[in-house]
Amino acid sequence: MAHPLRILIVDDSALMRRLIRTMLEQDPELTVVGEAADGREALIRVAELRPDLITLDVRMPVMDGVETTRQIMAYQPTPILVLTASLSRYDIDITFQMLDSGALDVMEKPALGDNDALERARIALIRKIKLLARVKVVTHLRGRRKLQEAQAVPPPVSPPPSRPSGTFPVVVIGASTGGPRIVQQILAGLPANYGAAVLVVQHIAQGFSAGMVEWMRTRSVLPIKLAQAGETLQIGTVLVAPDRLDMTFETDGRIKLSDHPLLLQRPSIDITMQSVAEIYAAQTTGVLLTGMGRDGAMGMRAIRRAGGYTIAQDEASCTIFGMPKAAIDLGVVEAVLAPEKIIEALINRIAPKWGGSG
Known part of the structure; x- marks a missing residue:
């Protein structure tokens, strides 16, 4: 230096x-x-x-x-x-x-x-x-501008009924440095009748994931919560991996939270994406956002190999382009988009949930 x-x-x-x-x-x-x-x-x-x-x-x-x-x-x-x-x-x-x-x-x-x-x-x-x-x-x-953006707190949304594993779309969003703001923007852009379960794996310092969930709720019409071991995915619900715990899935779709001491980065985006791809296959959409390193690249490859769809955040809007670039260089990204275009792609790709209006 x-x-x-x-x-x-x-x-x-x-x-x-x-x-x-x-x-x-x-x-x-x-x-x-x-x-x-x-x-x-x-x-x-x-x-x-x-x-x-x-x-x-x-x-x-x-x-x-x-x-x-x-x-x-x-x-x-x-x-x-x-x-x-x-x-x-x-x-x-x-x-x-x-x-x-x-x-x-x-x-x-x-x-x-x-x-x-x-x-x-x-x-x-x-x-x-x-x-x-x-x-x-x-x-x-x-x-x-010094404008105070008045954020109307949306009414609570009743969680939709759960479905058997592997029979509905799942979106996995992975992010690191600079990610919370972009993840919040994406979740805020998804409609109340969104037809997929959404999983978020955000690298963040220990102790901050619960507060991040509370903060993200202020702008989203979708219910957002920390994932708990044993629960199943639900359409139209956002589950966030707790800090320092990896989020994987049993064959029946139930969530498993684990601590892998050999991994330098927990929660691991790769591990969650790979686990989801094994069960939900072509119903899986992977979204890899700003962050340093390579976490998520192998997960995006697993999603592509399973027939799913993959999106990476574009360099111009990234705080750090490391993770998206690693996946792009691996040749496993189908679309490279700015955050607002990621929202459009997620909405266009996934139909409204059962019983919801268009």
């Missing part, structure tokens, strides 16, 4: 800023160029210092993490890693609003106490920063 990555730390706690600085400065490829104690000060520091990445707190005085993210992404687009100390529903909601406004990813703040845990947190934080600092972010105009 020719020049150290320049990091700005934004947190209202002086102790936390000092801890993060100490952790980062142990790596010669990183340098902390500044600190800020609130969002308004952060805007000034970003303009002055032009950092390669910002670690950004959620709750701060003067200007919270959401508005700070909106302003940074509107005027000085910079990779942002959200750091939160709480997994409360309130803080999780703010965190996902920050991701929706242009922040790239989220992690829990390192906690004092256990030295081994602190060292693991340091390694994970540095690895994440080095990945995200190289992402080319784009301007988000929402912060300039």
